[in-house]
Amino acid sequence: MHILRKPDWHVGESAATPEDMFLNRRQVLAGMGIGMAGGVAGSLMVPLAAAAAEEDPSAGLYPVPRNQSYQLDRELTPEEVNSRYNNFYEFGSHKEIHNAAQVLKIRPWEIRIDGMVEEEKTIAIDDLLKAMPLEERLYRHRCVEAWSMTIPWSGFAMKALVDFAKPASSARYIRLETFHDKEMASGQAQFWYPWPYVEGVTLAEATNDLAFMVTGAYGKPLAKQFGAPLRLALPWKYGFKSIKSIRKITFTDERPVSFWEQLAPAEYGFWANVNPEVPHPRWSQATERVLHTGERVPTLLYNGYGEHVAALYDEVGKTEKIFY
Numbered sequence: 138m139h140i141l142r143k144p145d146w147h148v149g150e151s152a153a154t155p156e157d158m159f160l161n162r163r164q165v166l167a168g169m170g171i172g173m174a175g176g177v178a179g180s181l182m183v184p185l186a187a188a189a190a191e192e193d194p195s196a197g198l199y200p201v202p203r204n205q206s207y208q209l210d211r212e213l214t215p216e217e218v219n220s221r222y223n224n225f226y227e228f229g230s231h232k233e234i235h236n237a238a239q240v241l242k243i244r245p246w247e248i249r250i251d252g253m254v255e256e257e258k259t260i261a262i263d264d265l266l267k268a269m270p271l272e273e274r275l276y277r278h279r280c281v282e283a284w285s286m287t288i289p290w291s292g293f294a295m296k297a298l299v300d301f302a303k304p305a306s307s308a309r310y311i312r313l314e315t316f317h318d319k320e321m322a323s324g325q326a327q328f329w330y331p332w333p334y335v336e337g338v339t340l341a342e343a344t345n346d347l348a349f350m351v352t353g354a355y356g357k358p359l360a361k362q363f364g365a366p367l368r369l370a371l372p373w374k375y376g377f378k379s380i381k382s383i384r385k386i387t388f389t390d391e392r393p394v395s396f397w398e399q400l401a402p403a404e405y406g407f408w409a410n411v412n413p414e415v416p417h418p419r420w421s422q423a424t425e426r427v428l429h430t431g432e433r434v435p436t437l438l439y440n441g442y443g444e445h446v447a448a449l450y451d452e453v454g455k456t457e458k459i460f461y
């Protein structure tokens with residue numbers, strides 16, 4: 138997001154990359170039942186997405202039925218484009234993190250549900266997947282950096298997760314937290330960031346139909362660079378709200394302070410609803426670059442999802458800035 142100047146002594150993520158990639162190739166080979174005798178060069182031929190699906194125990198669940206209520210007004214972004222242009226600062230503060238992210242260990246993966254709930258609990262991702270009604274939705278995604286894409290996410294309504302968690306009536310917000318492991322994720326060794334990545338929504342936002350917990354994409358388990366095995370999709374908000382690789386879900390009556398809000402509160406606020414007429418302090422939000430075609434198209438209020446979500450902000454919009 139270019140909001141921080143790197144200190145002069147910063148060596149860059151590239152220092153850690155070759156080793157990460159080597160380890161990953163060994164994992165991929167092992168997962169495919171091919172020994173090291175086959176040579177590292179051969180493994181370079183393994184397509185990323187195929188490798189990810191191969192080692193994911195949830196692969197048999199996909200594809201899931203598409204929910205036809207969510208239609209797109211533009212083409213789907215091809216998987217090859219989408220899976221090679223990602224924001225995932227845990228693996229580097231640039232877009233080419235898809236190789237580095239393959240070291241993300243996605244099993245065992247437990248999710249802690251705590252705070253103001255009937256009973257705090259820890260659930261393994263594969264048990265959660267069995268308990269939730271999976272469906273596919275075609276969604277738009279608009280990054281605050283003014284690029285956009287479209288994607289077929291698989292997953293379940295965030296409302297189903299809220300029902301599962303049984304929050305107390307006094308809970309008002311949900312705080313979501315990503316894994317924290319700087320041995321695994323080289324970006325988390327960059328100590329000037331406030332790790333772990335945190336995001337938050339109100340309970341009213343979470344129980345809105347559009348809020349979606351993502352476990353797959355393109356008819357397969359979620360590739361690691363997309364934030365496997367569990368991420369959020371809030372398509373009416375800027376992309377940074379859609380937190381990846383979630384480990385902890387806390388119900389609270391205090392408004393969570395997100396990762397980007399801690400770094401730059403004037404630029405990345407709690408609400409972060411998309412609005413073409415409210416520029417970022419350093420650039421316009423009037424248009425966006427479509428990832429796949431490169432064309433510039435007008436940005437829409439609430440990223441085009443106003444009919445679903447505008448009413449959520451009738452009250453709060455009177456007293457607070459809801460577009461940053």
Ligand SMILES: Nc1nc2c(c(=O)[nH]1)N[C@H]1C(S)=C(S)[C@@H](COP(=O)(O)O)O[C@H]1N2
Pocket residue numbers: 222223224225226227278279280281315334362363364376377378379380381382
């Ligand atoms: N944990 C975590 N979640 C994250 C981010 C991140 O750096 N770390 N980046 C966010 C931003 S800025 C965007 S635009 C989207 C990118 O999702 P994609 O790579 O699947 O397109 O993830 C969001 N979720």
Ligand SMILES: [Mo]
Pocket residue numbers: 224279280281282375376377
């Ligand atoms: Mo973003």
